[in-house]
Amino acid sequence: MKTRGAVLTQVPGRYEVVELDVDDPRHGEIRVRMAASGICHSDDHQATGDVPAGRIPLAGGHEGAGVVEAVGPGTGGFAEGDHVVFSFVPACGRCRWCATGHQNLCDLGASLGTNARWEDPTSFRLSLDGEPVGQMCGVSTFCEYTTVSTASAVRIDPSIPLDVACLTGCGVGTGWGAAVNGAGVRPGQVVIVMGVGGIGINAVQGAARAGAGAVIAVDPVAFKRTTALEFGATHGVPDIREATDLARTLTNGQGADATIVSVGVVTGEHVGQAVRSVRKAGTCVVVGLGEARTREGDISLTELVLFEKTIKGSLFGSSAPTADIPAQLRAWQAGELRLEELITTRYRLDDVARGFEDLRAGKNIRGLIEFDR
Incomplete structure (x- = not known):
């Protein structure tokens, strides 16, 4: 069938809306009519070339929710009409990582960069004028209809609005989990969050929910700092040096217990600043991505060793999406998690650029594409 979708045809480039052919689902796959998709910096990394795309043309988008429109032959667990949120990292449920609760590290994720089917890097479900089109994270949420593996889909309560639900497919879980799982924030601790856009704002509310005594939001954009205060930050400052000084005044000169790096384009300098901001035995959690070929960081190895500081990467908040996405939505239903307030601007698909x-x-905490606008 035909569908419209936002595609990169060159890198560096910009997303353009074109008409695509989308295949019927095969065994282990579903076709989904999209309701909403978040606009995330990871998609922009593909457009700028910071993170090389495995396939051009590439249909973008990886944070989304919709309704199952067709189920592949012999595929269990899903039915037409089911409401689903996509997990941008697939979960097979069988590998070592899934079996030990680390679905975010599922072995299927090794194929993310191919933009093809997990099991076959030459197999695609979208095409443009007969040419295969890659799918961002295997899902391509910037398409009106998309065919995906069931390993990338999580069924949710149909009473939950899909525009709200879609945010748990990346931004919420990544930020919230960076604080709760990655940094292991505990009551009374001092936490710095560097960058409070769509990811960092959820690290703020995750840290606040975990009981942090102080959450210092760092962002050069005043509107984002003000928003962070509404989501549980106790302080908002424009740069990490000021945040570090503030953390030390709150901890008898020691520094933050944890600093979460969720800047849009992370550099080694950012990581070095974060490491210097934490106390002895403190933790630096790196969430954001940067230029993929970056190999150097501004880090004092002496400080790292003698002060026993920890640097951790955090993919999708170190979460298990099949369990954590429904749990986050239940928390929203209980009034414990803010979701709709994350949406700054709603766009039509044609306004993706x-x-x-x-x-x-x-300008946005989270921009959202709504397909019925």
């Missing part, structure tokens, strides 16, 4: 312009300009 403007959405990324607004993202780069710092």
Whole structure:
């Protein structure tokens, strides 16, 4: 069938809406009519080339929710009409990582960069004028219809609005989990969050929910700092040096217990600043991505060793999406998690390029594409 979707045809480039062919689902697959998709910096990394795409043309989008429209032959666990949220990292449920509760590290994720089917890097479900089109994270949520593996889909309560639900497919779980799982925030601790966009804002509310005594939000954009205060930050400052000084005044000169790096384009300098901001035995959690070929960081190895500081990467908040996405939505239903307040601007699919312009300009916490607008 035909579908419209936002595609990169060159890198560096911008997303353009074109008409695509989308295949019927095969065994282990479903076709989904999209309701909403978040506009995330990871999609922009593909457009700029910071993170090389495995396939061009590439249909973008990895944070989304919709309704199952067709189920592949012999595929269990899903039915037409089911409401689903996509997990941008697939979960097979069988590998060592899934079996030990680390679905975010599922072995299927090794194929993410191919933009093809997990099991076959030459197999695609979208095409443009007969040419295969890659799918961002295997899902391509910037398409009106998309065919995906069931390993990438999580069924949810149909009473939950899909625009709200879609945010748990990346931004919420990644930020919240960075604080709760990655940093292991405990009551009374001092936490710094560097960058409070769509990821960092959820690290703020995760740290606050975990009982942090102080959450210092760092962002050069005043609107984002103000928003962070509404999501549980106790302080908002424009740069990490000020945040570090503030953390030390709150901890008898020691520094933050944890600093979470969720800057849009992370550099080695950012990581070095974060490491210096934490106390002895403190933790630096790196969430954001940067230029993929970066190999150096501004880190004092002496400080790292003698002060026993920890640097951790955090993919999708170190979460298990099949369990954590429904849990986050239950928390929203109980009033313990803010979701709809994350949405700054709603766009039509045809306005996707403007959405990324607004993202780069710092105008949004989260921009959202709604397919029925």
